[in-house]
Amino acid sequence: MQDKLNQDVTIEPGVEMSQYYLSHLKELESEAIYVIREVVAQFENPALLFSGGKDSIVLAYLSRKAFHPAKIPFPLVHIDTGHNFPETMEYRDWLVNELGVRLVVGSVQESIDKGRAKEETGWNASRNALQTVTLLDTIEKNKFDAAMGGARRDEEKARAKERFFSHRDEFGQWDPKNQRPELWNLFNGKKHQGEHFRVFPISNWTEMDVWQYIHMENIPIPKLYYSHEREVIVRDGAILSTSPWLKLKPDEVPTKKIVRFRTCGDMPITGAVESDADTIEKIIAEVAASRKTERGTRADDKRSETAMEDRKKSGYF
Amino acid sequence: MTNQLLRFTTAGSVDDGKSTLIGRLLYDSKSIFEDQLEAVEASSAKKGFDYVDLSLLTDGLKSEREQGITIDVAYRYFATPKRKFIIADTPGHIQYTRNMVTGASTANLALILIDARKGLVEQTFRHSFIASLLKIPHIIVCVNKMDLVDYDEAVYEKIVEEYKGFSSRLEVSDIQFVPISALAGDNVVNRSENMTWYEGATLLHMLESVHIESDHNHIDSRFPVQYVVRPHSKEYHDFRGYAGRVAGGIFRPGDDVVVMPSGFSSKIKTIEFGNEKLEEAFAPMSVTITLEDEIDISRGDIIAKPNNHPKADQDIDLMICWMNQRPVNLNTKFYLRHTTREVKAVLKEIQYKLDINSLEKLDNAEQLQMNDIARIKLRTAQPLLFDSYRKNRITGSVILVDEGTNETVAAGMIV
Numbered sequence: 001m002q003d004k005l006n007q008d009v010t011i012e013p014g015v016e017m018s019q020y021y022l023s024h025l026k027e028l029e030s031e032a033i034y035v036i037r038e039v040v041a042q043f044e045n046p047a048l049l050f051s052g053g054k055d056s057i058v059l060a061y062l063s064r065k066a067f068h069p070a071k072i073p074f075p076l077v078h079i080d081t082g083h084n085f086p087e088t089m090e091y092r093d094w095l096v097n098e099l100g101v102r103l104v105v106g107s108v109q110e111s112i113d114k115g116r117a118k119e120e121t122g123w124n125a126s127r128n129a130l131q132t133v134t135l136l137d138t139i140e141k142n143k144f145d146a147a148m149g150g151a152r153r154d155e156e157k158a159r160a161k162e163r164f165f166s167h168r169d170e171f172g173q174w175d176p177k178n179q180r181p182e183l184w185n186l187f188n189g190k191k192h193q194g195e196h197f198r199v200f201p202i203s204n205w206t207e208m209d210v211w212q213y214i215h216m217e218n219i220p221i222p223k224l225y226y227s228h229e230r231e232v233i234v235r236d237g238a239i240l241s242t243s244p245w246l247k248l249k250p251d252e253v254p255t256k257k258i259v260r261f262r263t264c265g266d267m268p269i270t271g272a273v274e275s276d277a278d279t280i281e282k283i284i285a286e287v288a289a290s291r292k293t294e295r296g297t298r299a300d301d302k303r304s305e306t307a308m309e310d311r312k313k314s315g316y317f
Numbered sequence: 318m319t320n321q322l323l324r325f326t327t328a329g330s331v332d333d334g335k336s337t338l339i340g341r342l343l344y345d346s347k348s349i350f351e352d353q354l355e356a357v358e359a360s361s362a363k364k365g366f367d368y369v370d371l372s373l374l375t376d377g378l379k380s381e382r383e384q385g386i387t388i389d390v391a392y393r394y395f396a397t398p399k400r401k402f403i404i405a406d407t408p409g410h411i412q413y414t415r416n417m418v419t420g421a422s423t424a425n426l427a428l429i430l431i432d433a434r435k436g437l438v439e440q441t442f443r444h445s446f447i448a449s450l451l452k453i454p455h456i457i458v459c460v461n462k463m464d465l466v467d468y469d470e471a472v473y474e475k476i477v478e479e480y481k482g483f484s485s486r487l488e489v490s491d492i493q494f495v496p497i498s499a500l501a502g503d504n505v506v507n508r509s510e511n512m513t514w515y516e517g518a519t520l521l522h523m524l525e526s527v528h529i530e531s532d533h534n535h536i537d538s539r540f541p542v543q544y545v546v547r548p549h550s551k552e553y554h555d556f557r558g559y560a561g562r563v564a565g566g567i568f569r570p571g572d573d574v575v576v577m578p579s580g581f582s583s584k585i586k587t588i589e590f591g592n593e594k595l596e597e598a599f600a601p602m603s604v605t606i607t608l609e610d611e612i613d614i615s616r617g618d619i620i621a622k623p624n625n626h627p628k629a630d631q632d633i634d635l636m637i638c639w640m641n642q643r644p645v646n647l648n649t650k651f652y653l654r655h656t657t658r659e660v661k662a663v664l665k666e667i668q669y670k671l672d673i674n675s676l677e678k679l680d681n682a683e684q685l686q687m688n689d690i691a692r693i694k695l696r697t698a699q700p701l702l703f704d705s706y707r708k709n710r711i712t713g714s715v716i717l718v719d720e721g722t723n724e725t726v727a728a729g730m731i732v
């Protein structure tokens with residue numbers, strides 16, 4: 001895998017530089033790095049929530065840039081649902097090694113075994129909602145006072161109002177009516193004992209920005225995002241990968257399709273799209289032409305029009 | 318991939334058509350996804366509308382939907398082949414000055430909506446004043462609902478004249494006007510066929526072409542140190558880099574610099590970003606600077622030039638917007654955050670409050686209430702390294718944080 005950070009390069013001041021303005025991607029990059037550095041400066045024990053998805057990958061990569069040549073001064077935290085795509089796990093372990101960073105795993109299975117969380121039942125059962133319990137437990141156990149995540153405001157209506165520095169009470173809850181105003185780039189990370197913050201350095205990025213950035217920086221991503229052949233079923237219009245956790249209904253017969261994933265979450269509920277985009281360029285072209293939001297392929301948001309907001313309030317990412 | 322980013326804020330009083338306008342911009346620039354549109358079509362039908370209510374696209378949180386008003390700042394994104402846009406969507410409701418101030422703080426441009434039937438109203442003055450107070454460099458005044466006044470040129474011209482008369486008292490150099498119908502789409506993205514008398518550009522065209530290259534200060538070099546990078550590794554044993562975001566001017570390797578507040582001088586050795594070595598850095602670039610000499614520098618210090626550095630003082634004059642439910646009295650203490658520095662500060666004097674509708678100064682104020690705009694004096698525990706807000710929006714802005722609740726209670730612009 002090629003990776004720009006492994007080469008030493010000198011950038012000649014080009015046309016763009018001598019005009020003293022940045023392209024939108026460079027400006028977003030600079031903003032995100034500013035936020036990440038601010039977190040390390042303002043908090044004692046921050047962490048980066050790493051889901052294995054492209055947004056948190058970009059975040060990890062930005063973190064490396066922010067502190068180079070020093071190592072990233074905080075751990076990656078993976079909330080492991082136990083229902084991961086094998087490709088996600090393989091990538092995670094490669095990245096942790098590549099970055100030389102500490103990995104903290106919070107296990108949803110463990111939360112279930114301890115009776116802290118209750119497994120859902122039924123055809124569309126998912127462990128997405130259970131992540132909240134494990135996440136909050138992991139934050140508490142490791143005494144993290146700031147958890148950075150790769151959420152973007154363009155993903156969903158409720159996220160459009162999120163701050164960069166999002167204050168959470170002792171119960172990890174978000175109160176959308178009582179958010180601190182956030183002005184200029186002056187971030188207020190002050191808190192009382194037991195409270196913590198969620199911080200979203202790429203708040204202002206869109207899905208397109210993330211892909212363009214991955215392209216510009218040559219960032220390796222899990223194979224799931226590229227077109228491949230996979231055994232799937234089609235349920236309620238969603239293309240789902242077969243896996244040990246997907247219970248088949250009597251009339252469901254797995255078939256092979258050429259697909260890729262636009263997000264990588266909990267395996268039994270993350271929908272694939274039929275696609276032959278096998279390069280970043282093709283993915284960008286596909287995203288540009290696409291008429292569905294990426295969350296539109298996630299079964300969990302469809303449950304109700306305000307599903308995301310309800311989960312956010314209770315402490316979800 | 319090299320388009321610029323334009324951040325703008327929207328202001329208007331309730332029902333002037335702000336949500337519809339934003340919906341229209343997103344819709345006509347094809348930034349709306351099929352599933353979002355389906356959801357809005359379904360909601361419109363459920364409400365018994367015979368048209369698709371584009372304002373529902375920007376509808377926010379559940380509680381707001383129940384109340385039928387927007388209560389906070391929400392951010393929206395769209396792109397055209399020329400630019401990427403970030404909209405800070407702020408409410409027009411009278412008691413929410415603080416939200417507009419919040420949205421305006423990072424904006425290059427403000428869209429101010431006026432209902433063509435109503436003309437200039439109290440909120441128009443208020444919002445324009447806030448835009449000028451926050452030094453938003455560009456304003457576009459959208460005269461909306463032109464369809465309801467028969468697309469009459471005279472109505473438009475009268476509003477433009479009135480606005481020009483009033484805005485001559487404000488400090489905004491770049492003001493443009495456009496007659497639109499957000500509902501029907503006239504002059505938003507597509508040229509209106511109903512207003513052939515209008516020869517100017519469409520709103521989107523204005524947004525795509527307004528000159529934003531000079532919005533940052535590229536003259537007065539300022540580099541607030543955010544974090545000191547010390548790898549403690551064998552390979553980079555002696556490496557000591559100062560990480561931060563350029564707040565003004567241009568820095569190049571070899572430049573003579575002075576570090577405030579210590580006053581030590583040195584030369585820039587390298588400017589680094591990741592493992593790239595840069596030839597120069599300017600606002601708003603995040604970089605890491607290394608110096609030729611080993612001097613003691615920490616977070617909150619500012620790297621500047623020997624002949625051009627920020628002021629250092631403990632007595633600060635500011636315009637502030639009070640943003641908290643609880644009023645504030647003289648001698649109240651706060652944490653003050655400015656660039657990457659935090660100091661304690663005390664409210665020494667309220668010189669006057671400003672009536673933001675008449676711009677009249679009200680003397681003898683002892684207390685500030687939510688949404689008040691006032692000129693004050695603060696005394697800080699250590700010197701602040703600052704410029705006037707007029708000179709630099711980054712090194713001239715502060716927030717005040719309540720010592721007990723930790724809430725952000727005020728936004729301040731250094732005079």
Ligand SMILES: Nc1nc2c(ncn2[C@@H]2O[C@H](COP(=O)(O)OP(=O)(O)O)[C@@H](O)[C@H]2O)c(=O)[nH]1
Pocket residue numbers: 329330331332333334335336337338372409461462463464465497498499500501
């Ligand atoms: N006729 C007409 N109605 C409009 C126009 N723009 C908005 N409206 C209507 O005015 C009402 C208020 O619009 P909305 O966008 O919700 O206003 P907001 O409170 O400023 O966000 C709605 O019923 C809109 O359909 C316009 O250009 N022409």
